[in-house]
Structure formats: C-alpha cells, structure tokens
Amino acid sequence: MRTDAEVRRVAEQFQLGLPRSPVSGRAGELLGRGAGSSLEFQEHRQYLPGDDIRHLDWAAYARTDALMIRMYREEISPRTQIVLDVTRSMTTTGEKSRLARQLAGALSLMAGLLGARATVTLAGGAVPPRQLQGDELELLQEMPLEGRGDLADLVQRGQLPLRPRSALIVISDFLFPHDPVVLIRRLGGESSLFWVVQVLTEWESAPDALGGRRLIDCESSESIDLRVNAMTIQRYSGRLTALQSRLRESVRRCGGTFVTVIADRGLYAVCSDDLCRAGILRPR
Amino acid sequence: MYFANPWGLLGLLALPAILFIHLYQRRYPPLEVGGLHLWLSDETVKSAGQRRDRIPVTRTLLLELLAAMLLSLLLAQPAWNRLTTATHLVFVLDDSASMLATDGTGASFRDRAIATMRERAAASGRTSRVSLILTGTRPVLLAGPAVEWSEAELELKAWQPQGTRHSFQPAWDMATQLAESAGELLFVTDDVNVDGLPENTELVSVGQGVPNLAFETARWSVDPETRAGSLYLRIRNCSDSARDASLIGVAGAQEILRRPVSLAGRGSLPLSIELPGGLKQLELRIEAPDDRLGTDSHLTLLEPQPRDVRIGIDLPDDHSARDSLLRVFQTIASLQFVIDPAEADLLVQPLVADAPATQAGSQWRLAIGPVTSTSESNSPRNTAGPFLLDRGSPLLDGVTLQGILWSGVQPLSSPVSPLVSVETDVLMGLRGRGPRREVVLNIDLAGSNLGASPDWPILISNLVEACRDSRPGPRRWNYQVNELVWFELDPSEVDLAADEPLTLRRGNDERALVRGQAVEVPPLGETGVYEVLDGERTLTRFAVNFFDPLESDLSGLEGGTIPRPEATESVTATSDSPQWLWPLFIAAIGVVAVVNWRGLRLSKNDSF
Numbered sequence: 001m002r003t004d005a006e007v008r009r010v011a012e013q014f015q016l017g018l019p020r021s022p023v024s025g026r027a028g029e030l031l032g033r034g035a036g037s038s039l040e041f042q043e044h045r046q047y048l049p050g051d052d053i054r055h056l057d058w059a060a061y062a063r064t065d066a067l068m069i070r071m072y073r074e075e076i077s078p079r080t081q082i083v084l085d086v087t088r089s090m091t092t093t094g095e096k097s098r099l100a101r102q103l104a105g106a107l108s109l110m111a112g113l114l115g116a117r118a119t120v121t122l123a124g125g126a127v128p129p130r131q132l133q134g135d136e137l138e139l140l141q142e143m144p145l146e147g148r149g150d151l152a153d154l155v156q157r158g159q160l161p162l163r164p165r166s167a168l169i170v171i172s173d174f175l176f177p178h179d180p181v182v183l184i185r186r187l188g189g190e191s192s193l194f195w196v197v198q199v200l201t202e203w204e205s206a207p208d209a210l211g212g213r214r215l216i217d218c219e220s221s222e223s224i225d226l227r228v229n230a231m232t233i234q235r236y237s238g239r240l241t242a243l244q245s246r247l248r249e250s251v252r253r254c255g256g257t258f259v260t261v262i263a264d265r266g267l268y269a270v271c272s273d274d275l276c277r278a279g280i281l282r283p284r
Numbered sequence: 285m286y287f288a289n290p291w292g293l294l295g296l297l298a299l300p301a302i303l304f305i306h307l308y309q310r311r312y313p314p315l316e317v318g319g320l321h322l323w324l325s326d327e328t329v330k331s332a333g334q335r336r337d338r339i340p341v342t343r344t345l346l347l348e349l350l351a352a353m354l355l356s357l358l359l360a361q362p363a364w365n366r367l368t369t370a371t372h373l374v375f376v377l378d379d380s381a382s383m384l385a386t387d388g389t390g391a392s393f394r395d396r397a398i399a400t401m402r403e404r405a406a407a408s409g410r411t412s413r414v415s416l417i418l419t420g421t422r423p424v425l426l427a428g429p430a431v432e433w434s435e436a437e438l439e440l441k442a443w444q445p446q447g448t449r450h451s452f453q454p455a456w457d458m459a460t461q462l463a464e465s466a467g468e469l470l471f472v473t474d475d476v477n478v479d480g481l482p483e484n485t486e487l488v489s490v491g492q493g494v495p496n497l498a499f500e501t502a503r504w505s506v507d508p509e510t511r512a513g514s515l516y517l518r519i520r521n522c523s524d525s526a527r528d529a530s531l532i533g534v535a536g537a538q539e540i541l542r543r544p545v546s547l548a549g550r551g552s553l554p555l556s557i558e559l560p561g562g563l564k565q566l567e568l569r570i571e572a573p574d575d576r577l578g579t580d581s582h583l584t585l586l587e588p589q590p591r592d593v594r595i596g597i598d599l600p601d602d603h604s605a606r607d608s609l610l611r612v613f614q615t616i617a618s619l620q621f622v623i624d625p626a627e628a629d630l631l632v633q634p635l636v637a638d639a640p641a642t643q644a645g646s647q648w649r650l651a652i653g654p655v656t657s658t659s660e661s662n663s664p665r666n667t668a669g670p671f672l673l674d675r676g677s678p679l680l681d682g683v684t685l686q687g688i689l690w691s692g693v694q695p696l697s698s699p700v701s702p703l704v705s706v707e708t709d710v711l712m713g714l715r716g717r718g719p720r721r722e723v724v725l726n727i728d729l730a731g732s733n734l735g736a737s738p739d740w741p742i743l744i745s746n747l748v749e750a751c752r753d754s755r756p757g758p759r760r761w762n763y764q765v766n767e768l769v770w771f772e773l774d775p776s777e778v779d780l781a782a783d784e785p786l787t788l789r790r791g792n793d794e795r796a797l798v799r800g801q802a803v804e805v806p807p808l809g810e811t812g813v814y815e816v817l818d819g820e821r822t823l824t825r826f827a828v829n830f831f832d833p834l835e836s837d838l839s840g841l842e843g844g845t846i847p848r849p850e851a852t853e854s855v856t857a858t859s860d861s862p863q864w865l866w867p868l869f870i871a872a873i874g875v876v877a878v879v880n881w882r883g884l885r886l887s888k889n890d891s892f
Binding site: 087088089090092173175176177204210211212213214215216217218219220222223224225226228232236239240243 | 312316320322
C-alpha cells in the first residue's frame with residue numbers, strides 16, 4: 001500500500017489515536033494499559049505473594065507499616081490486528097472496496113510507524129483466514145474481495161485468530177445477518193484496544209428511490225423484487241440505524257469505538273473527519 | 285357502437301396476459317446489494333412464478349392495459365353508424381344459361397358475377413345488406429330481402445343458371461320495388477348490350493364473346509311396329525369459324541354412338557340416326573375443344589313409349605264419311621282399329637239430330653252426318669260460308685275452311701257448343717260436358733268438298749291427337765325447359781281421392797304436385813330426368829333439355845359497365861367509422877407507448 005499516494009499521504013499526516021491509557025503488547029515504545037517495568041510510576045497496591053519484591057515500596061512500608069508494591073506503567077510495542085472484511089458485500093461499489101483496502105493499508109502503516117507490528121487478517125475469504133504482514137500488505141491493493149464467508153460465522157466458529165490484549169481494528173460493512181451484541185463481544189472482548197469501522201457506500205447509508213429493482217445479495221445471491229421507494233427506504237434506514245446503534249452500543253461496552261464512514265467521500269476525508277472525530281486517528 | 289371486425293376484440297385477451305405477467309413475471313433491473321435482509325419487508329415481491337400476490341397497480345401496468353385495449357379496439361374497427369343506414373344493394377342476376385359459359389381460364393361468367401357482387405358488397409361496408417333477384421319470366425328472390433352478404437353467398441353456391449332467353453323487365457321491376465328509394469340496383473349479366481335498362485340501375489357485364497356448339501333440335505321417335513328408333517338431331521356452330529366435334533351417345537353404361545361431325549362457321553348440321561329399340565334412356569353430348577357452354581351440348585332423352593289410339597267405326601258401310609275417314613286414319617301413326625265399340629278410344633258414329641247428350645266417359649266420339657233423326661227431319665241446307673271458327677279449340681288448329689262447300693246442314697235439337705258455325709247453324713261442335721265430349725260434324729260429305737280438302741286430314745288428325753293426349757300417361761317424354769308438362773292419370777291405377785300430393789322428383793330435389801286426373805307440371809327451368817311418384821310408385825318419367833338457339837349464341841357477348849346516371853347522388857350509408865378514428869387510435873397508442881417508455885426510463889425516480 002505504500003505505492004498508494006493517498007495512503008502515504010494519510011499515513012504521513014495522521015497517526016493512530018492510541019490512548020494514553022495502557023494497552024497490552026510486547027515491551028516497546030508505547031505505554032501499556034497494565035502495570036509494567038517502565039519508569040513511569042502508575043500506582044500502589046498491596047503486596048501479594050509472588051510479587052517482585054524489587055517493586056516493594058519500602059518507604060511506604062515504613063510510613064504505613066504495610067507492604068505496598070509500586071506499580072509502573074508497562075511499556076509496550078502494541079500488537080495491532082486489523083480485521084478486514086473481504087466478503088463480496090465490500091465490493092458493491094469500487095469506492096467501497098478501495099476505501100476498505102486503503103483504510104487497512106493506512107492503519108497498518110500508521111501502526112508500523114509507531115513500532116507496532118500490524119497484521120491484516122482477511123476475514124470472510126479463505127479459512128483459516130489469511131494474514132498479511134509487512135511487505136505482504138502490498139497485496140491488499142490487488143487482492144480481490146470476493147469472499148463468500150460470513151464474519152459472524154467465522155467468529156462464532158472460532159476460526160478468526162484474535163490475539164488477546166492486542167489493538168484490534170475491524171473494518172467491515174456489517175451488512176450480514178448477525179447479532180451485534182454477540183459478534184462484538186466475541187470480537188473485542190479480549191482486545192486491549194478496539195476500533196470498529198463500518199464502511200458503507202453513500203447509497204447504502206442513505207438510499208434514494210430507484211423504483212422497481214431486483215435486489216440481489218452479492219454474497220448469498222438471493223434475490224427479491226422490490227420497489228425501492230420512500231416507504232421501503234424508510235424501513236431499510238430504520239433497520240440500518242438500529243443495527244448501527246446496537247453495534248455502537250456493543251463496541252462501547254467493550255471499551256471500543258465504532259464509527260461509520262462513507263466510502264464515496266474518499267480516504268482523506270474519511271480519515272480527517274470521521275476517524276479523527278472518533279479519536280481513531282489524530283493529526284501528527 | 286358496433287364492431288365491423290368483432291374478431292379484433294380477441295385482442296382483449298392481452299389484458300389478462302398483461303395482468304398475469306405483472307403478477308408472475310415481473311422483471312426488475314438487477315441491483316447488487318449487501319445486507320439484503322435489511323430490505324426484506326412487506327413490499328417484497330418474490331421471484332417470478334413462485335407466489336401470487338395482490339396485483340400492484342403501477343403506472344406501467346395501467347399504461348400497458350390501456351395500450352392493449354386501444355389496440356383491440358383498433359383491430360375491432362368500431363363504428364358508430366346505426367345499422368339502419370346500411371347500404372341496400374339489390375343485385376339482379378341474369379339467370380340465363382349463358383352465364384355458365386366459361387372463358388379461356390376456365391372461370392365461368394357465373395363465377396365472375398359472384399365475384400363482382402362480392403366486391404361490391406365489400407366495398408359498401410360490412411353493414412350493407414343485399415337482395416338477390418334471379419331474372420326470368422317469373423323472377424325469383426334468391427336471397428333477401430336485405431340480408432347480409434354471407435347469407436346471400438350461401439344461396440349463390442347452389443345457383444346454376446339454366447334459363448332460356450327471356451325478358452329482364454320483370455326482375456328489374458321487382459328490384460325497383462325492393463330497392464325503394466334508398467337501395468342501389470346492380471344488374472349483373474353477361475352482355476352489356478341490353479335494351480330497356482332502367483335509369484336507376486347500374487349494369488355490369490361479366491361476359492365476353494366465346495365460341496359454342498349447341499343442340500338445336502332433338503326428336504326421338506319409335507316405330508310402333510318394329511320398335512326401332514329414329515333420332516333426328518340438329519347441331520349448330522355458334523361461332524364464325526368452322527369446327528370439328530364428336531357426337532357421342534351413351535345408353536346406360538354402353539356407348540352406342542360416336543360420330544365425328546364438322547360444322548361450318550355459323551352452320552347448322554342436321555343428323556338422322558337410327559337407334560335400336562329398348563334403349564330407354566340416351567345421353568347425347570357434343571365434345572369439342574372450344575365448346576364453352578356445356579348446358580346446350582348435352583341432352584338426356586327418354587325413349588318414347590307407344591300411345592296407340594284405338595279407333596272404332598260404327599258407321600254403315602254406305603255412310604258418306606266412311607271412306608274419307610278411313611283414308612285419313614290410315615295415314616295417322618299409332619292407331620289401332622277395334623271391332624268392339626266399347627274398347628275404342630275414339631268411336632265414330634252417325635249423327636242423330638235429336639239424340640240426347642251422352643256421358644262419354646273416357647271415350648271420345650265423333651258423330652258425323654248426314655243427320656238422321658228419330659222425329660221428322662228438316663230439309664238440309666248447304667253453305668259456303670262465311671264460317672265462324674272457334675280458334676281457341678285445338679281441334680281447329682290449322683283448319684281454314686277456305687273454299688269449302690259445307691252441305692247437309694240440319695238443325696240440331698240437343699245443345700251443342702259450336703266450333704264452326706254459319707249464322708245460327710252449328711256445323712261442328714261439342715256435345716256434352718267434361719274434358720271428353722262428343723264431336724259433332726253436321727255435314728254430309730257426299731255433297732261437300734271438305735273430305736277432299738287439306739282441312740279434312742288436319743281436322744281428323746287434330747281429333748285423333750286430342751284423343752291421344754287425353755289418354756292416361758304422358759303425351760311426350762322429352763320436353764324443353766320452361767315447357768308446360770301435362771298428362772292424365774289412369775283412375776284405375778291411381779287413387780285420385782287420396783290426400784297426399786304427388787311427388788315430382790329430380791335427383792334429390794322434390795316438389796309436390798296436385799293430385800288429380802289431369803296433372804299439370806309448371807314450367808321446369810332445370811334440365812334432367814324427372815319422375816312423378818305416387819308414394820314410392822313411379823307413375824311416369826320425362827326428360828327436360830335445353831334448347832335455345834338465341835341463348836346458345838355466345839359470340840356476341842360483350843363485357844362492360846353501364847353506370848347509373850345519378851350514381852353520385854345515390855343514397856348510401858356513411859362510412860363505417862369516422863375517418864379521424866384510426867389516426868386517433870394510433871396516436872393514442874403512440875402516446876401511451878412513449879409515456880410508458882419514459883416511465884420505465886425514469887423509474888429511478890419512481891416514487892410510487
């Protein structure tokens with residue numbers, strides 16, 4: 001993705017909006033969410049058998065006569081896992097599939113710039129899902145998004161390799177039948193940082209009337225004849241809004257962030273507006 | 285409103301077809317989406333042919349239904365005229381036999397005439413009504429009055445013109461009466477040269493000059509003694525060039541005659557042919573390449589049966605009329621002399637002046653003078669005329685009495701209907717009543733020159749033939765078309781008091797005849813062999829053939845048209861439908877199609 005000028009531009013202007021709070025990961029440049037061995041003092045707590053006695057605060061013991069352990073913030077180099085939905089629904093328009101690739105590429109580049117190892121997991125295609133790292137990320141640009149799998153099914157069957165305490169970024173349209181509560185809990189329950197980016201096209205977000213159409217599900221190939229009119233759009237929008245609300249609520253419960261981006265707006269606008277506003281990115 | 289082409293309404297079947305298509309076969313443009321489940325709602329329409337839902341009333345559906353209805357109406361040709369304004373075409377159709385002549389292509393003038401009438405009826409619109417009148421001495425209303433052409437055409441299928449030359453005036457009069465003031469009269473014939481065509485009548489001649497060979501005369505006689513037949517024929521060539529032909533005679537399945545004949549242009553060829561007895565029926569025909577009319581080239585003749593008249597002479601040997609009568613009787617064919625007066629068909633007796641009228645029964649009697657009387661007699665007188673003759677009596681056919689000295693005239697006491705009289709004296713008359721009466725000759729041939737004059741054999745021959753004609757059975761066996769056929773039944777063989785009429789049969793055609801001792805068959809216009817039946821029993825048979833030299837001459841026929849002088853002012857119906865109706869329908873269908881197309885094209889903005 002480094003060949004994509006738009007991705008490079010975004011990666012140069014924005015960085016991952018990792019929180020000041022600790023996150024998990026191997027020892028590195030970023031502070032972890034848990035206690036660690038860095039020099040930055042975090043807090044005290046009571047000594048428990050097995051604690052490293054090197055961290056006993058003897059001064060506090062002298063003052064309070066209680067064994068207290070000095071807790072230091074962990075310094076980590078965070079594991080960043082980007083789950084990219086590669087099912088056919090991500091290709092309903094060229095803008096949608098391109099933005100999804102660009103987002104995955106840009107986020108992985110940004111994570112790399114922070115010294116984190118970014119892994120892009122392609123969910124919905126081959127089983128087990130293919131994972132791209134390092135130079136393999138360039139394959140994203142040409143890789144067809146034609147999986148016919150189902151992210152929810154993949155997660156439910158445990159076929160999606162999720163690393164606990166990693167920074168997890170999920171890029172999908174979530175336009176597949178699923179229970180958002182269950183899916184999100186299984187996705188982000190053990191992650192230390194959880195961002196969910198829903199990519200939709202402008203028409204998927206706010207469809208306009210088309211008259212009679214045969215709607216074909218690009219993944220299941222099921223079809224229905226439907227008059228896309230104000231009434232059906234209203235019902236669709238209601239269901240979509242309800243889905244997004246439940247996704248947002250479920251993600252929040254996992255301590256994460258949910259944001260919906262419109263692919264038609266382009267990568268830079270998405271990053272500078274939607275993702276920055278959501279705190280997923282911030283300008284350098 | 286009515287529909288000139290009701291079959292066009294079958295187009296309305298497109299309406300349920302369109303509804304069916306909209307129900308089961310809707311084909312919306314495809315659109316790939318993700319999250320199809322978010323679109324599932326009450327408005328979902330299942331795929332084609334799976335389930336029937338309520339018909340969605342869309343703009344497209346309404347426009348397509350409208351277009352189908354307009355198209356159906358267009359095909360059905362709606363019209364708003366009332367049927368009472370339909371044109372009444374009165375066709376006067378020449379029923380003469382020449383209409384059966386054919387042209388070089390094999391099509392007959394009859395076929396041409398039917399085609400002409402069909403075209404004229406079609407041109408007058410489907411609402412027109414026609415009447416068909418066949419010409420003839422007594423015109424026939426073949427179809428009508430004022431029926432649809434299809435009905436008239438059915439009648440025409442069986443129409444075979446066989447009439448002899450006749451006047452068209454009775455048919456024209458009948459047509460004028462039928463047409464009244466609003467009908468169109470069209471005379472369809474085979475010759476444009478017609479005299480006396482009414483002014484309000486259009487003439488269309490479908491004929492043309494063609495060659496023809498025809499029988500002019502045919503007479504079959506049988507020798508009563510040898511039973512051998514003698515056939516006299518005359519064949520006429522009705523064209524300017526000489527022609528060769530074959531004369532063929534067939535009796536039963538056997539060909540008994542085949543003779544080549546050569547006829548000069550406009551020539552007539554007499555033939556006398558000896559025939560064996562017992563043939564019963566003979567079919568004669570002329571075969572020639574260019575003989576265009578078959579009606580007059582074919583004859584069906586029945587073998588004549590002997591009708592002998594039995595003569596009884598109850599005269600004294602020294603009677604003055606005896607020798608004169610015998611001399612005449614011996615020259616007349618088919619006579620038998622009987623001794624018993626009761627067996628005689630014609631009994632010759634002396635004239636008794638004051639004898640009462642007798643019931644002759646089936647017997648004819650000739651009472652011939654000199655008058656004898658049971659009372660005192662008057663003195664006879666002679667006269668040379670002038671004679672007063674009853675020309676209406678067949679007994680006096682050909683009798684002139686020129687230069688006759690009538691002698692021995694005496695007063696007759698019994699009532700006598702005079703046939704020949706001088707002043708108050710009856711010289712010849714009929715005594716008694718009924719068809720068979722006693723012929724009275726108040727004469728003394730010994731003093732008269734009548735027995736030596738030409739009138740004498742004529743007079744006696746007339747009497748014999750009248751007696752012969754009154755005998756039961758047909759007088760002749762072969763007749764011409766339109767000739768009166770008359771015969772008497774034998775009361776001993778036929779129940780004259782029966783209620784059922786007699787039957788006249790020709791092939792499959794039958795008609796009733798009034799039962800009576802004298803049977804009269806109205807003039808027959810169709811050739812063929814006729815049978816008179818009493819129940820299933822055949823009483824007699826006779827044949828009718830076509831002889832008409834004038835009608836057989838087809839060389840002068842000429843095609844053409846004589847229009848009506850006031851054709852432009854004829855009263856006809858207006859056109860079936862307004863002229864603007866068709867463009868209006870087409871324009872409406874076009875508008876509907878365009879609106880529907882635009883609707884489909886802009887369906888993206890459809891906000892139904």
